[in-house]
Amino acid sequence: xxxxxxxxxxxxLAMIALYRFGVPLLKRFDExxxxxxxxxxxxxxxxxAHFRHTIExxxxxxxxxxxxxxxxxxxxxxxxxxxxxxxxxxxxxxERVGVLARRFYAELPAALTSRSEQRSPLSARERAxxxxxxxxxxxxx
Numbered sequence: 433x434x435x436x437x438x439x440x441x442x443x444x445l446a447m448i449a450l451y452r453f454g455v456p457l458l459k460r461f462d463e464x465x466x467x468x469x470x471x472x473x474x475x476x477x478x479x480x481a482h483f484r485h486t487i488e489x490x491x492x493x494x495x496x497x498x499x500x501x502x503x504x505x506x507x508x509x510x511x512x513x514x515x516x517x518x519x520x521x522x523x524x525x526x527e528r529v530g531v532l533a534r535r536f537y538a539e540l541p542a543a544l545t546s547r548s549e550q551r552s553p554l555s556a557r558e559r560a561x562x563x564x565x566x567x568x569x570x571x572x573x
Contacts, residue, residue, distance in 0.1 A: 483533075486533045486536055486537070487529065487533050489536075490529045490530075490532035490533040490536070491529050493532060494525060494528050494529050494532065495510070495511065496525075497509070497510045497515075497518065497521040497522055497525055498510070499518075500514070508520070508521035509521070510524050510525050510528075511524075511528070
């Protein structure tokens with residue numbers, strides 16, 4: 433009997449915790465998904481969406497500007513270089529993001545060319561048929 437009460441109390445506490453912490457987390461997850469889906473639909477009609485995506489990817493790859501307290505003075509660190517103002521550090525970071533984005537577009541033709549050279553002249557159906565057929569014409573079961 434006391435064990436049943438403890439299990440019931442543990443279950444109630446677990447449900448309260450789920451309601452308190454789990455539901456808001458799931459709501460945020462759902463809101464993020466809805467925002468992402470709406471943005472994807474807008475991107476379908478936006479001819480410049482690929483530029484924004486490239487900048488976002490480059491932005492994720494570049495480290496953030498860090499604040500450093502030196503006594504009463506705050507300095508800003510970006511890629512081992514110290515700046516006296518945040519604006520200077522953010523400007524250097526934006527330049528670095530731009531360099532990465534330009535490099536992506538500079539390397540894109542070579543990447544697309546090598547991709548097309550590696551492609552088989554056979555269709556997906558022909559490749560699958562070739563894999564599943566033995567040399568004598570029998571199919572593999």
